[in-house]
Amino acid sequence: GWLGGPPLFHQERGHPRLRMRHAPFAVSIVERDEWMLCMRQAINEQVDDAALNAKLQRMFSEMADHMINTDGSRAGVAAPL
Template sequence: MTTPEDQDNSPTLFEIIGGEARLRELVDRFYDLMDLEPRFADLRAMHPPSLDGSRDKLFWFLCGWSGGPNHFIERFGHPRLRARHLPFSIASKERDDWLRCMAQAMHELDMPQALQERLMTSFFQTADWMRNRHG
């Protein structure tokens, strides 16, 4: 007979990804690509001159979102992602650029294909929800 505790032993997405070290690697590669790849220049232009704060915020957010420590909430409260992104003009192109950059980062880090697909499905849903203009 299984108890509720037994059913809760499946690894979190945070653990499947590889914890904080692997998430930091992913976030850093994502922002490195934004700086390096000309095709992500428009996406890069939406960010401040230094990406340090953006790197930290995405890393902190993804830790909690994936089932790890709630670093973002501890610092800033509820993520309110859509509200925090309203000052930026986000249409399908910006959504797709963000997703392409993240997909390339995951691919370059040789993340397992099933994990990449799982993350991209979730990232797409969130990125699509962030759109605040047509186009």
């Protein structure tokens, strides 16, 4: 459903609550950028279709931005922004 298909996961298991599940961990811009580096590489290696590649890059980038829960000034402590 996240990419526009039917909301099967949501119907069967409810909202995935990714931000809540990541709350115990400090996620700053640094962690977001490191994770996105890995995702970009994986997508580029596996997805040849330019339009799908661009859509996946954009969707994962938006999700990664949403996971940020600290400004990184207090290492190891997650604080909502």
